[in-house]
Amino acid sequence: MDFILTNIKQMVTNLGHGQEPVKGQAMKEVGLKEGWAIRVKDGIIDSVGPEAEILSARDxxxxxxxxxxxxxLPGFVEPHTHLVYAGDRAHEWALKQQGVPYLEILAQGGGILDTVRQTRSAGKEALKEQTAKRLETMKRGGITTVEIKSGYGLDTATELLQLEVVKELQEEQPLDLVATFMGAHATPPEYKDNPQAFVDLVINEMLPAVEKQGIAEFCDVFCEAGVFSPEDSLRILEAGIEHNLRPKIHADELGVSGGSRIAAQIKAVSAEHLMETDEEGMELMAEAGVIGVLLPATSFNLAKGTYAQARKMLEKNMALALSTDANPGSSPTENMQFVLSVACLYLKLSPEEAIMAATLNAAHAIGRGDLVGSLDPGKQADFVIMDAPSIDYLPYHFASNHVSQVYKKGVPLL
Ligand SMILES: [Zn+2]
Known part of the structure; x- marks a missing residue:
C-alpha cells in the first residue's frame, strides 16, 4: 500500500508543534497549505509537501x-464520550426544556441513574450493537479516534462489562478506541444513604479489578456539588494513579466545583467541561499543563447560555481540546462538525483554533499525540476529506456533514 493523495485545495497539517499540546496563541497555527500532496506507505504518513516534490519521488x-x-484534515479525534450505554432519555429532554434543573432530575432517580438502570439490564450484545451504531455515525462524520468512558454501570461487574465492550468493538470496527474508567460518574441508588461507602467501593474494589482487566488507560471522576466532592475526587484519582490509570476530571460544569484545582494539583491529563471555571483555576491548570477539554454541544443542549470562557483560557495559555461529549443525557450527538460551529459561535474560537482543538490537542488529551492529530511523517494516515471550498466553510455551513471520505491507517472507510 503506497499512494499519494493529490489535487488537494487546502490541507490542514498541524505541523511544527513537536510532541507537546498546542497552547494559547499557537492554537491558530494549523499549518494550512495549498497545492500540497501527501504520500502514505503501509498506513503511515511517509511524506507531505508541495505536490510536484511529492510526485517526483514516486516509483x-x-x-x-x-x-x-x-x-x-487530520481525522478528528474525539477525546470525551460516554458511548457505551443502552436506550435513550428523550423523555427527559422535555423536562429540561421546561427548565427543571439537572441535579433535580438526578435527585429524583432520573438522569444518569435512568441510563444506569437501562445499561445494567441491557446485556453485552445489546450494548455492543448500540455502541457500534454510534461509532458508525462518528466515522461518517470524520472522527477516526474515540475515547470512551465507562460510568453507567456503577457496580463492578457492569463497569467491567462496559470496558469489555470497548475492547471487543476495537477488534470489530476500524476506529481506534481509548478506554477510560469512570466508576465515579454518579452515586448509584443502593448507596444513596452512604455515598462514602461507594467511594470506598470505587477505590478498593473497582480500581483493582479495572487494572487487572487491563483495558482502561485513564480514570475520570465527576467532581461537582451533589456528585463527588474535591476531596473524594482527589482520593479516587490518586488511587487510579496507583493502579496505572492516568487522571482526568469532569470539573466546574454546573458551578465552581473545585475540580480545576484538583486537576492542577494532581496534574491531570485533562479537565473536562470547565463552563464555570474562574481565572485562578485557569492559571493553575495552564501552569500544571492540564488540557481543557471543552464540550460546547453540551452547553448548547443545556440551553442556559453558559459557555466555557475559551478566550480567557487561551489568554492564560491553556491548551484546549473539543469534544461532542456524546452521551444520552446532556449531549446526545456524535457530530464533531456541529461542535466546530458551536465552538466558533459561542466559545469564540476561530475555525483554525477549533480544528486544532478537535485534532492534535484532542489527541494529546487522550495520550495519542504521538500517533495521530497532525500530518507529521511517521504518524498514522488518518484523514478526513471534506467537500468544502475552505476550512472556514466547515463551521459556517453548520449542522451538515461535509465528509466525502475518511482514511484510517491509510484505508478508505466510506
Ligand atoms: Zn462527560
Missing part, C-alpha cells in the same frame, strides 16, 4: 489518488 508502484480539489 511505478505508487498509486495516485486525485481528491478533485477537496480539503484534507
Amino acid at each position: 511505478e508502484n505508487t498509486e495516485i489518488v486525485d481528491l478533485q480539489g477537496k480539503l484534507l
Whole structure:
C-alpha cells in the first residue's frame, strides 16, 4: 500500500508543534497549505509537501489518488464520550426544556441513574450493537479516534462489562478506541444513604479489578456539588494513579466545583467541561499543563447560555481540546462538525483554533499525540476529506456533514 493523495485545495497539517499540546496563541497555527500532496506507505504518513516534490519521488508502484480539489484534515479525534450505554432519555429532554434543573432530575432517580438502570439490564450484545451504531455515525462524520468512558454501570461487574465492550468493538470496527474508567460518574441508588461507602467501593474494589482487566488507560471522576466532592475526587484519582490509570476530571460544569484545582494539583491529563471555571483555576491548570477539554454541544443542549470562557483560557495559555461529549443525557450527538460551529459561535474560537482543538490537542488529551492529530511523517494516515471550498466553510455551513471520505491507517472507510 503506497499512494499519494493529490489535487488537494487546502490541507490542514498541524505541523511544527513537536510532541507537546498546542497552547494559547499557537492554537491558530494549523499549518494550512495549498497545492500540497501527501504520500502514505503501509498506513503511515511517509511524506507531505508541495505536490510536484511529492510526485517526483514516486516509483511505478505508487498509486495516485486525485481528491478533485477537496480539503484534507487530520481525522478528528474525539477525546470525551460516554458511548457505551443502552436506550435513550428523550423523555427527559422535555423536562429540561421546561427548565427543571439537572441535579433535580438526578435527585429524583432520573438522569444518569435512568441510563444506569437501562445499561445494567441491557446485556453485552445489546450494548455492543448500540455502541457500534454510534461509532458508525462518528466515522461518517470524520472522527477516526474515540475515547470512551465507562460510568453507567456503577457496580463492578457492569463497569467491567462496559470496558469489555470497548475492547471487543476495537477488534470489530476500524476506529481506534481509548478506554477510560469512570466508576465515579454518579452515586448509584443502593448507596444513596452512604455515598462514602461507594467511594470506598470505587477505590478498593473497582480500581483493582479495572487494572487487572487491563483495558482502561485513564480514570475520570465527576467532581461537582451533589456528585463527588474535591476531596473524594482527589482520593479516587490518586488511587487510579496507583493502579496505572492516568487522571482526568469532569470539573466546574454546573458551578465552581473545585475540580480545576484538583486537576492542577494532581496534574491531570485533562479537565473536562470547565463552563464555570474562574481565572485562578485557569492559571493553575495552564501552569500544571492540564488540557481543557471543552464540550460546547453540551452547553448548547443545556440551553442556559453558559459557555466555557475559551478566550480567557487561551489568554492564560491553556491548551484546549473539543469534544461532542456524546452521551444520552446532556449531549446526545456524535457530530464533531456541529461542535466546530458551536465552538466558533459561542466559545469564540476561530475555525483554525477549533480544528486544532478537535485534532492534535484532542489527541494529546487522550495520550495519542504521538500517533495521530497532525500530518507529521511517521504518524498514522488518518484523514478526513471534506467537500468544502475552505476550512472556514466547515463551521459556517453548520449542522451538515461535509465528509466525502475518511482514511484510517491509510484505508478508505466510506
Ligand atoms: Zn462527560
